[in-house]
Structures are given as C-alpha cells and as structure tokens.
Amino acid sequence: MRAVVTVTGSDKRGIIAKVSNFLFEHNINIEDVSQTILGDQFAMIMLVDTSESRETFSAVSSELARLGSEIGVTVRLQHADIFDAMHNV
Amino acid sequence: MFSKFDVIETIEMIEKEHLDIRTVTMGVSLLPCIRATARETAQAVYDRVMRKAEKLVPTAEELSSEYGIPIVNKRVSVTPVSLITAAFPEESAFVGQALDRAATDLGIDFLGGYSALVHKGTADYERAFLATIPEVLASTGRLCSSVNVGSSRSGINMDAVRAMGEIVVRTAQLTKEKDGLGCAKLVVFCNAVEDNPFMAGAFHGVGESDTVINVGVSGPGVVEHALKFIPDADLTDAAELIKRTAFKITRAGQLIAREAAKRLGAKFGIVDLSLAPTPARGDSVAHILETLGLEVVGCHGTTAALAMLNDAVKKGGVMASSRVGGLSGAFIPVSEDIGMIESAEAGAISIDKLEAMTCVCSVGLDMIAIPGDTPASTISAIIADEAAIGMVNNKTTAVRVIPAPGKNVGDEVSFGGLLGRAPVMPVHTGDASAFIRRGGLIPAPIHSFKN
Numbered sequence: 001m002r003a004v005v006t007v008t009g010s011d012k013r014g015i016i017a018k019v020s021n022f023l024f025e026h027n028i029n030i031e032d033v034s035q036t037i038l039g040d041q042f043a044m045i046m047l048v049d050t051s052e053s054r055e056t057f058s059a060v061s062s063e064l065a066r067l068g069s070e071i072g073v074t075v076r077l078q079h080a081d082i083f084d085a086m087h088n089v
Numbered sequence: 090m091f092s093k094f095d096v097i098e099t100i101e102m103i104e105k106e107h108l109d110i111r112t113v114t115m116g117v118s119l120l121p122c123i124r125a126t127a128r129e130t131a132q133a134v135y136d137r138v139m140r141k142a143e144k145l146v147p148t149a150e151e152l153s154s155e156y157g158i159p160i161v162n163k164r165v166s167v168t169p170v171s172l173i174t175a176a177f178p179e180e181s182a183f184v185g186q187a188l189d190r191a192a193t194d195l196g197i198d199f200l201g202g203y204s205a206l207v208h209k210g211t212a213d214y215e216r217a218f219l220a221t222i223p224e225v226l227a228s229t230g231r232l233c234s235s236v237n238v239g240s241s242r243s244g245i246n247m248d249a250v251r252a253m254g255e256i257v258v259r260t261a262q263l264t265k266e267k268d269g270l271g272c273a274k275l276v277v278f279c280n281a282v283e284d285n286p287f288m289a290g291a292f293h294g295v296g297e298s299d300t301v302i303n304v305g306v307s308g309p310g311v312v313e314h315a316l317k318f319i320p321d322a323d324l325t326d327a328a329e330l331i332k333r334t335a336f337k338i339t340r341a342g343q344l345i346a347r348e349a350a351k352r353l354g355a356k357f358g359i360v361d362l363s364l365a366p367t368p369a370r371g372d373s374v375a376h377i378l379e380t381l382g383l384e385v386v387g388c389h390g391t392t393a394a395l396a397m398l399n400d401a402v403k404k405g406g407v408m409a410s411s412r413v414g415g416l417s418g419a420f421i422p423v424s425e426d427i428g429m430i431e432s433a434e435a436g437a438i439s440i441d442k443l444e445a446m447t448c449v450c451s452v453g454l455d456m457i458a459i460p461g462d463t464p465a466s467t468i469s470a471i472i473a474d475e476a477a478i479g480m481v482n483n484k485t486t487a488v489r490v491i492p493a494p495g496k497n498v499g500d501e502v503s504f505g506g507l508l509g510r511a512p513v514m515p516v517h518t519g520d521a522s523a524f525i526r527r528g529g530l531i532p533a534p535i536h537s538f539k540n
C-alpha cells in the first residue's frame with residue numbers, strides 16, 4: 001500500500017535518522033523524501049510502500065505516532081489515496 | 090501525483106481547519122422486518138439493524154486511522170417506521186424503543202427514521218403513528234424523527250401541518266426538564282430526500298436498495314480559511330475559490346464513502362455536499378459569510394452571500410463526486426454554529442431573515458429556540474411558511490424549532506455537544522390559528538410561468 005509519512009514540529013537532530021530507521025525495521029520502503037517549512041516548523045514528507053510490512057497499517061501508524069512523541073514531533077502515517085483524491089481531478 | 094504542498098494543505102485542513110467526515114450513515118431497509126405483531130416486528134427490526142450495522146463503528150474508526158481524517162459521527166437511517174407498523178400503529182413505540190436500543194448497542198450517536206411521509210394525505214395508521222412521536226422521543230435517547238408534510242408535486246398537507254404544530258409542543262412539554270430536547274430530534278420537511286445522511290432528518294427511502302452508505306462531509310472552517318487569503322478578491326473569484334475548496338472536501342468524502350461501502354458489504358449511496366457547522370470556533374458557516382464582508386450574519390446582504398456560497402459548494406462538489414445526493418447545501422442551524430449563536434445573542438439575526446436565507450440554501454429553520462408559550466398554531470404556521478418556500482422553489486425545506494418550556498426571549502437553551510446552545514428568539518405574535526384550522530391541502534404549484 002502506498003502511504004505518506006509526515007513529520008512536523010520544531011527541527012531537531014536525528015529526526016530523519018530515527019524515522020527512517022523505524023521504517024527500515026518495519027520493512028517499509030521509502031520511495032521519496034522531501035522537506036519543507038510549515039510556518040515556523042519543520043516538515044518532512046515521505047512517500048512509502050507498506051506492502052512488505054508484517055504489521056497492520058494501524059499498528060504501524062500508532063507505533064509511529066508513539067515514536068513521534070518520544071522525539072517531540074508529530075508523525076503521521078496516512079494512506080496516499082486521500083492526497084490523490086483531494087488534489088487530482 | 091500530489092506534491093508536498095498538497096500533503097501539507099490536507100494536513101492543515103484536517104488539523105487546523107476542522108476538515109472532517111461529518112457522518113458515515115448506513116441506510117438499512119426495514120421492509121423485511123414486518124411481522125404479525127408489534128413485539129415480533131420490534132425484535133426483527135433490532136436483529137436486522139444490529140446485523141447490518143454490526144461493523145459500522147469499527148470500520149469507520151479503521152478508515153479514520155488509515156486515511157488520517159476524523160469521522161465524527163457514525164449513524165444509521167431506516168425505512169420510515171410508519172410503513173413498518175401500519176398494521177398496529179398505536180404500538181409503534183415498540184419499534185422505536187428497539188431502534189434506540191440498537192443505536193445504543195452499536196455505539197452510534199443517532200438513528201433516524203421514526204418517520205412518516207404524509208405530503209399528500211394522512212392515512213389512519215399514519216395519524217396514529219404521528220401521535221406516538223412525542224412519547225417516543227421523550228423516552229428514547231438516540232432516535233430521531235421526521236415527517237414530510239409537503240412536496241412540489243403534491244402540495245402541502247395542511248392537516249399534517251396542523252398536527253405537527255401540536256406534536257412539536259407536546260414533545261417540548263414531555264422533555265421540559267431538558268429544555269425541550271425532544272424537539273431537537275424532530276424535523277418537519279417539505280420535499281424530504283430519501284438519502285440524507287444528516288440528522289435529525291435522515292431516513293432510508295423505499296426507493297433505495299437494501300443497505301447503503303451515505304456520507305456527509307463538512308468543512309466550513311476550510312472554506313473560511315481559504316477566503317481569508319483573498320480579502321480583496323471580487324465575488325467571482327471568491328466563488329471560484331469556494332468551488333475549488335468544495336471539490337477537495339468532497340473528494341475526501343467520496344473516497345471514504347466508497348471504501349466504507351466496500352468494507353461493509355453495502356452499496357455506495359451518495360456523498361452529501363453540505364457545509365455542516367458545529368458549535369466549535371473555526372467550524373462556522375456564519376463566519377464564512379462574515380469573511381465575505383458582512384459585519385455580522387443576519388445583516389442585509391446575508392441572503393446574497395449565502396446564495397453564492399451555497400451554489401459554489403454545489404458546483405465544486407458535483408464535479409468531485411460521481412454520486413451526489415442528500416441535502417447538499419450550506420446548513421444554517423442556529424444553535425450548532427458559533428457565528429449564528431453570537432449573532433442571535435446580539436439580536437442581529439431574526440427568524441424572518443433566517444426564513445429568507447432558507448430560500449437559497451439547505452435546509453430550513455433549524456435548531457431555533459422560540460418562546461415556550463408559542464401556540465401550536467403559530468408553530469404550524471411557521472412550518473407552513475417554510476413548506477411553501479420548499480414547495481414553490483422545488484427544494485427541501487425543514488423546520489426544527491424548540492419551543493423552550495418555561496423560557497422566553499432573553500433566556501437561553503443549552504443541549505450540549507453538537508446540538509449546542511441557542512438564545513430564545515422572538516416569533517411574531519399575530520394569530521394564525523384560523524388559517525391553520527382550515528386544514529385541507531394547499532394544491533401543488535404550477536410548474537411553468539416561473540416569474
């Protein structure tokens with residue numbers, strides 16, 4: 001399943017490393033990464049493929065959210081279809 | 090493919106501007122549940138609703154987590170109960186209680202369809218059914234009722250209009266310790282639609298298939314936020330921006346509706362394009378109108394601004410979804426919209442202005458508290474006026490007023506949650522009782538020579 005990981009919050013060392021390491025450990029392939037600034041906040045967007053992951057989507061999603069709160073940023077995992085639906089005719 | 094800006098925009102809409110799926114409503118036909126007695130029918134109704142909607146709440150929660158968009162309400166609508174209990178209408182309450190029990194056991198917030206369609210005439214069994222509404226609404230928590238008293242094709246059944254004035258008053262009296270809360274669960278329609286996912290007026294029409302999923306999206310905050318970026322734009326550009334925003338909102342609804350239908354083994358019914366406010370700040374239709382340049386909703390210009398908003402929402406939404414239905418327009422419930430509440434408290438909006446606004450938007454005089462001593466005939470007259478607007482303009486209109494027991498202008502009613510709070514608004518005190526007493530049918534209007 002194509003999904004999008006977004007990380008937002010104030011910039012800190014090691015955010016990318018920790019999130020990508022988590023994805024690697026969960027067999028989730030990163031297909032694309034980009035960064036931008038959201039107001040005064042850091043925002044990272046990753047396009048990932050979760051089809052090889054052994055855990056359910058919602059389990060990965062809540063683990064990622066937990067990782068985010070450990071680092072002090074917000075991490076979300078969302079099905080990519082919602083962005084396709086809303087932004088493409 | 091989407092860009093990183095698209096991703097950020099969606100996340101901001103959801104997290105800062107209250108974009109959500111307002112309701113996933115499962116429509117369930119009760120026609121196979123008719124049995125020989127009321128008790129057997131009630132049991133069959135309970136069993137069927139429980140079986141069909143068993144996975145509604147967990148599926149909606151799963152979708153919400155996967156797509157990262159809140160699904161605020163999970164609801165069920167059923168075939169108008171008056172049709173199911175026609176053989177024993179005085180005992181319809183058994184079915185009402187069974188439906189309320191099912192709603193509680195399923196964990197849904199409302200279940201709609203304790204309803205009757207009497208737009209052309211009232212059968213004896215329907216008259217007996219209507220009489221049960223006040224007691225049933227007073228003794229249930231999640232059940233909603235609606236009655237269709239008119240249509241553009243049939244005219245207005247003024248006998249039913251007269252009866253509904255009395256039923257609204259009685260419902261308020263029976264729920265007087267809760268500010269007349271029962272009336273917040275009772276809608277009187279003209280041109281009721283069969284696939285409306287929103288409460289309190291949802292029911293599952295007999296023309297529908299067995300089990301369907303209808304979805305209501307929301308997002309007044311998203312529209313308001315978008316308009317704030319173009320304070321000097323002319324109204325053509327503002328309409329265009331609303332259209333584009335409505336498109337995005339509706340696409341999210343369509344995606345959830347399709348997926349929910351697939352997972353629940355139901356047909357995808359419709360996406361309702363309505364902009365539905367909540368009492369939360371930043372989730373107000375009134376504030377959209379004020380962002381367009383009105384000092385306060387209710388001032389002159391409100392009707393024009395609302396007409397533009399309503400039309401632009403429809404245009405964007407129709408392009409976004411292959412199946413559009415329900416009420417599809419901007420809702421203006423007074424107690425459920427912080428901008429409306431504040432305007433009503435300041436005395437800046439009147440029931441007359443609200444009536445004018447209902448000519449150009451969805452749906453009608455909604456969630457308006459009126460003095461508790463308002464005569465039933467005056468409430469019937471309010472219903473008749475609103476039904477006339479719907480009948481002549483080929484649109485759905487509705488009345489959901491709460492004659493707040495023991496309260497008068499200057500007092501406030503408070504229902505909490507999504508139903509919100511509202512100041513008691515004045516109504517005209519001139520007597521319409523002789524007009525209402527006449528009864529009969531206001532004939533359907535001519536459908537040509539439109540001027």
